[in-house]
Amino acid sequence: MILLVAAAVVLLAGAGLALVLRDNVHRGWSSIAAQAVASVLVLAAVVPTLVRGGDLRYRIAWSYPVESIALHLDPLGAFFLAWSLPMTLLGTVYALGYLRPYFRTRNSGVQFALLDVIALSFLMVYTVESAFAFLLGWEIAAVSAWLLVVWDYRNQKIRFAGFNYLVSTHIGLFFLLAAFTLLYSQTGSMDFQSFAAFLQRPSRLRSIAYVLLVTSFGLKSAFFPFHTWLPRAHSAAPAHVSALMSGVIHKAGLFGLLRFTLLLGEPEAWMGWALIGFSALSAVVGVLYTTAQRDLKRLLGYSSTENVGIAGMGFGIGTLGLAWHQPALVALGFTGGILHVLNHALFKCLLFYAAGAVYRSTHCVDLERLGGLARRLPWTAGFFLLGALAISALPPFNGFVSELLVYAGLFDPSVPAGIPRAVLVAVAAVLAFVGGVSALAMTRAFGVTFLGSPRDARIHCEGEVSPLLRIPMAVHAAGVVLLGLVPAVGLAIVDGPARLFRARVPAAAPDAVLEPARALAPIGGIALLLLAVVGALLLVRRRLAAGAPARRHVTWGCGYTAPTARIQYTGASFSAQFADLFYAVLTADRRERLPEGPFPEKVGQLSVHHVDAVEKRMFEVMGEGEALVNQLAARLPRAPGVSIGAGLVALSVMVALLLAGAGGAR
Amino acid sequence: MTALLVALHLAALLGLPFLLVGIVNRTKALWAGRKGPRLLQAFSDFRRLLRKRPVYSEVTTAIFRVGPLVVLASTIVSALLAPVLGRFAPISFHYDFVAVAYLWGLGRMAMMLGALDTGSSFEGMGASREATYSALVEPALFLALGTLAAATGHATFAELVGAGARGAAPAIVPLACAVALFVVLQVEAARVPVDDPTTHLELTMIHEVMILDHSGPELAALQYASALKMTICAGIVAAVLNPLSAADGPLLVAAVNVALVLGVAVAVGFVESLVARLRLAAVPTYVFVAVVSGLVALLATAGWQGGAR
Numbered sequence: 001m002i003l004l005v006a007a008a009v010v011l012l013a014g015a016g017l018a019l020v021l022r023d024n025v026h027r028g029w030s031s032i033a034a035q036a037v038a039s040v041l042v043l044a045a046v047v048p049t050l051v052r053g054g055d056l057r058y059r060i061a062w063s064y065p066v067e068s069i070a071l072h073l074d075p076l077g078a079f080f081l082a083w084s085l086p087m088t089l090l091g092t093v094y095a096l097g098y099l100r101p102y103f104r105t106r107n108s109g110v111q112f113a114l115l116d117v118i119a120l121s122f123l124m125v126y127t128v129e130s131a132f133a134f135l136l137g138w139e140i141a142a143v144s145a146w147l148l149v150v151w152d153y154r155n156q157k158i159r160f161a162g163f164n165y166l167v168s169t170h171i172g173l174f175f176l177l178a179a180f181t182l183l184y185s186q187t188g189s190m191d192f193q194s195f196a197a198f199l200q201r202p203s204r205l206r207s208i209a210y211v212l213l214v215t216s217f218g219l220k221s222a223f224f225p226f227h228t229w230l231p232r233a234h235s236a237a238p239a240h241v242s243a244l245m246s247g248v249i250h251k252a253g254l255f256g257l258l259r260f261t262l263l264l265g266e267p268e269a270w271m272g273w274a275l276i277g278f279s280a281l282s283a284v285v286g287v288l289y290t291t292a293q294r295d296l297k298r299l300l301g302y303s304s305t306e307n308v309g310i311a312g313m314g315f316g317i318g319t320l321g322l323a324w325h326q327p328a329l330v331a332l333g334f335t336g337g338i339l340h341v342l343n344h345a346l347f348k349c350l351l352f353y354a355a356g357a358v359y360r361s362t363h364c365v366d367l368e369r370l371g372g373l374a375r376r377l378p379w380t381a382g383f384f385l386l387g388a389l390a391i392s393a394l395p396p397f398n399g400f401v402s403e404l405l406v407y408a409g410l411f412d413p414s415v416p417a418g419i420p421r422a423v424l425v426a427v428a429a430v431l432a433f434v435g436g437v438s439a440l441a442m443t444r445a446f447g448v449t450f451l452g453s454p455r456d457a458r459i460h461c462e463g464e465v466s467p468l469l470r471i472p473m474a475v476h477a478a479g480v481v482l483l484g485l486v487p488a489v490g491l492a493i494v495d496g497p498a499r500l501f502r503a504r505v506p507a508a509a510p511d512a513v514l515e516p517a518r519a520l521a522p523i524g525g526i527a528l529l530l531l532a533v534v535g536a537l538l539l540v541r542r543r544l545a546a547g548a549p550a551r552r553h554v555t556w557g558c559g560y561t562a563p564t565a566r567i568q569y570t571g572a573s574f575s576a577q578f579a580d581l582f583y584a585v586l587t588a589d590r591r592e593r594l595p596e597g598p599f600p601e602k603v604g605q606l607s608v609h610h611v612d613a614v615e616k617r618m619f620e621v622m623g624e625g626e627a628l629v630n631q632l633a634a635r636l637p638r639a640p641g642v643s644i645g646a647g648l649v650a651l652s653v654m655v656a657l658l659l660a661g662a663g664g665a666r
Numbered sequence: 667m668t669a670l671l672v673a674l675h676l677a678a679l680l681g682l683p684f685l686l687v688g689i690v691n692r693t694k695a696l697w698a699g700r701k702g703p704r705l706l707q708a709f710s711d712f713r714r715l716l717r718k719r720p721v722y723s724e725v726t727t728a729i730f731r732v733g734p735l736v737v738l739a740s741t742i743v744s745a746l747l748a749p750v751l752g753r754f755a756p757i758s759f760h761y762d763f764v765a766v767a768y769l770w771g772l773g774r775m776a777m778m779l780g781a782l783d784t785g786s787s788f789e790g791m792g793a794s795r796e797a798t799y800s801a802l803v804e805p806a807l808f809l810a811l812g813t814l815a816a817a818t819g820h821a822t823f824a825e826l827v828g829a830g831a832r833g834a835a836p837a838i839v840p841l842a843c844a845v846a847l848f849v850v851l852q853v854e855a856a857r858v859p860v861d862d863p864t865t866h867l868e869l870t871m872i873h874e875v876m877i878l879d880h881s882g883p884e885l886a887a888l889q890y891a892s893a894l895k896m897t898i899c900a901g902i903v904a905a906v907l908n909p910l911s912a913a914d915g916p917l918l919v920a921a922v923n924v925a926l927v928l929g930v931a932v933a934v935g936f937v938e939s940l941v942a943r944l945r946l947a948a949v950p951t952y953v954f955v956a957v958v959s960g961l962v963a964l965l966a967t968a969g970w971q972g973g974a975r
Contacts, residue, residue, distance in 0.1 A: 371785075372725070372785070374727045374729070375727060385729075385779075389772070389775065392771065392775065393768060393771075394768055394771050394772040394775060395765065395768055395769060395772060400768055403764075403768075404761060404764055404765070407761055407764045408760065408761050410812075411761060411812060411815050411816075411821065413819055413821070417816075417971035417972065418968050418971050418972030419968055419972060421816050421968065421971070422816070422964050422965065422967065422968035425808075425809065425812035425813060425815075425816055425964055426809070426961075426964065428808050428812050429804075429805035429806075429808040429809045429812065429957075429960070430805065431808075432767065432804040432805055432807065432808035433801065433802075433804050433805045435768070435771065435804065436771070436797075436800055436801030436802075436803075436804035437801045439771055439774065439775050439797065439800075439801070440797035440798065440801050442775075443775055443778045443779060443782070443793065443797055444794075444797070446779065447778065447779055447782030447783075447790075447793070448782070451727070451729065451779065451782045451783045451785070452725060452782060452783070452784070452785030452790075453725055453785045518760065519760055519761060521759070522757070522759040522762070523765070526743065526747075526757070526765055529743055529746075530739060530740060530743050530769070530772075533739040533742055533743055534732075534735055534736055534739040537735040537738060537739055537887070538732070538735060541735060541883055544716060544883050545720075545883070549719075550719065550720045550721065550722050550882075551719065551720070551721045551722070552721070552722055552723075552724050553721050553722070553723065553724065554723060554724060554725075555723040555724075555725055555726075555784045555785055555786045555879055556723075556784075556786065556878055556879050557786065558786075558788055558878075563786075565785070567787050568785050568786075568787055568790060569782070569787050569789075569790020569791060569793075569794065573790070573791075573794065574790060574793070574794045574797075575794070576794075577794060577795065577798050577946070578794075578797070578798040578801070581798075581802075581950055
């Protein structure tokens with residue numbers, strides 16, 4: 001435990017150093033050095049806990065009102081720490097390369113210091129055991145993430161995105177505060193252990209606390225319909241910040257969900273069903289949004305909503321297993337869900353880094369203006385393709401492994417026959433739909449950006465990015481491949497936290513806990529077989545080609561002899577048919593001025609944007625429609641009206657719930 | 667016995683795909699009053715293409731050349747997991763049908779990327795349609811197979827479709843699943859009324875337009891993969907409808923299943939002769955039939971099992 005405290009001190013020192021050093025490169029390296037040392041210290045502390053299980057406890061005396069900070073390292077926190085810090089370190093290395101063009105004009109010290117502070121907040125959130133300190137860590141993470149997002153604060157749109165994020169994350173905080181206040185009022189303590197004593201007994205107040213907690217954690221992890229801050233923030237932030245927010249920082253919400261599920265003892269079945277419904281909705285709506293975006297980073301942001309939904313489905317199955325005393329469901333659901341959290345962190349950071357490399361090289365992330373980048377950026381294209389295949393859950397990569405576990409949970413024979421089994425099979429069909437749509441969205445993102453010919457002659461590609469950007473991508477790519485080809489590695493990593501959940505349900509049949517291992521055992525073999533068959537076919541192909549070299553010619557234009565790069569299929573045309581089917585969610589904002597008459601004098605124009613339906617409706621309900629967003633952005637510095645309105649709504653919901661709860665308790 | 671079945675399975679994977687294409691074409695020819703090409707014409711085409719020197723577009727990258735091999739490899743591996751002979755697959759494990767579906771997904775993505783790699787707007791059009799319809803048909807496949815898993819209590823592909831028509835479940839369950847899977851076949855193997863494999867009008871095609879620029883061995887790989895996928899789908903439909911039980915001996919089951927597979931091919935040919943290809947806008951509705959059919963099977967299973975409890 002002393003190692004964790006030492007790591008915190010090192011991180012603070014690194015952050016301080018990053019602020020006072022005189023040169024941006026030195027600032028960056030000081031931050032990286034501090035994180036490297038802290039990562040080693042943290043790994044030294046958490047690996048024994050992960051492997052052997054068991055708990056470490058430590059108490060730090062503190063001033064009023066915190067009084068003392070109880071630290072508690074269990075395998076769940078250890079698991080999250082084990083990859084959060086190294087990934088933040090990789091993000092900081094990436095930042096050093098990514099921000100270099102600004103080094104001559106901007107002081108990047110704050111950015112690097114904040115990256116250290118983010119790592120520090122992980123240490124707090126994942127280990128503390130008192131609600132006060134938890135909230136402190138939560139708030140440090142939220143505010144630092146906001147400051148990281150508004151790196152380019154001179155841009156009005158980015159200030160608005162950051163502000164939007166800040167408001168949303170604090171609405172989430174209100175729910176968390178409400179839950180903690182409620183728990184404090186019932187237990188008289190801010191300690192998680194005394195919360196547990198209250199949460200173990202079913203009561204109406206427990207249900208209210210659960211709903212409040214799930215709402216707050218859902219907002220943190222951008223579940224639908226609490227995701228509206230996410231696409232703006234992700235497209236506005238620098239690439240390393242988008243990557244860390246999506247892959248690492250917002251996993252804290254899922255951690256909170258798991259932590260409180262552990263404290264619940266035995267949940268009720270409706271909690272599992274609610275979680276599955278909430279998650280399935282998130283996965284479907286999130287993936288639908290990814291199909292029609294034209295901003296590469298916004299697209300990736302929406303896919304976070306999809307992936308937390310898939311992880312949440314796993315947690316929901318596990319929660320049902322806890323409620324029904326089915327050890328196989330608990331093992332499959334939580335193992336699959338937790339593994340998907342790790343997998344998502346691996347491939348989502350990879351994709352954001354690759355998108356950042358595209359931006360660094362072309363200064364553009366608009367799909368419709370890019371094209372043909374695979375020949376100019378071969379490394380970036382390869383990494384993006386790998387991430388795209390993995391995020392579509394295709395074998396032989398890691399996304400498939402965790403989704404297979406979730407499927408195994410949904411199809412498990414220990415689910416009661418009749419309606420529950422039918423509902424879970426239907427959820428599996430929904431997950432299959434999500435997989436298919438995700439493949440569509442990722443094919444479109446990769447194909448339009450990297451394949452074909454460049455669509456816009458004004459876009460100048462500066463060539464492959466620096467090694468500082470490629471090394472973090474390579475490390476993430478190696479993780480994606482390793483966890484896909486050798487699923488046993490992933491299983492071993494998540495075994496620690498999954499064991500905590502399995503211990504809640506005594507296994508009548510001792511082999512039920514082996515269910516995930518049994519489901520995954522053949523997958524590595526299939527992955528290797530697939531690679532072997534591809535290799536064999538390549539050899540055969542080479543022998544066939546030995547005689548005559550292939551010819552090069554232009555693409556067959558179906559008889560049309562004057563093609564231009566402009567008539568290629570675009571991102572919008574690729575998803576048009578699909579988007580039309582789901583127009584209720586994919587609200588198109590279409591602005592056109594068509595040419596008139598046989599000899600038009602004015603030039604026509606057409607632009608289609610797919611806006612966020614939830615956000616659009618939200619603003620429409622408030623009376624003024626989409627225009628309000630722009631209007632609000634314009635007068636942002638003076639009147640943050642929406643935060644007061646949203647805060648009031650959240651406050652009144654909170655008060656109503658508390659009153660209802662107090663009435664129930666009496 | 668297992669070794670014999672593995673050998674038979676492999677033989678079926680090598681021989682059946684070309685024969686099925688021939689049977690579908692022969693059925694259509696007879697229906698139209700023509701004589702039609704030889705039954706193994708597809709195999710001759712395959713051999714001819716292997717000897718051809720390919721032409722690559724100047725726009726393409728390595729994805730265009732490796733893609734077809736990935737398509738074929740993923741289809742071959744999925745064929746080893748799928749019970750083409752009714753109750754048996756060489757590689758079988760729990761929830762292997764999920765692996766089959768996702769292997770198809772890998773092949774599909776490789777093919778769509780190959781199409782986009784050419785920068786041709788026609789091929790982009792085909793890729794877009796393929797992505798749309800396959801995403802829509804995915805739930806139908808999982809509803810049908812998930813329902814069979816729930817109804818039979820089995821978790822491996824071979825057991826859950828192999829027990830289909832003889833299981834304790836009411837007859838509506840395997841029938842509705844077979845309907846859903848037949849539509850899945852039509853979408854996955856690019857047959858009428860979803861797609862038309864014979865037309866030469868690029869604007870209306872899906873599968874064929876994606877492979878417009880492929881030639882030589884790459885085209886051969888894609889055509890074999892496509893025929894193999896149709897064989898797998900036909901094998902699954904046949905297995906669900908197979909009236910024999912496990913007690914009848916695996917060889918007899920396999921023989922009957924192969925006969926049923928040929929019957930499914932004739933049925934595909936009948937549909938192609940009697941029905942015109944749907945307008946593209948109507949395809950999602952047609953695919954929805956499969957989803958509804960899967961849902962009917964699922965609800966029937968839930969009612970039956972809930973009532974039996």
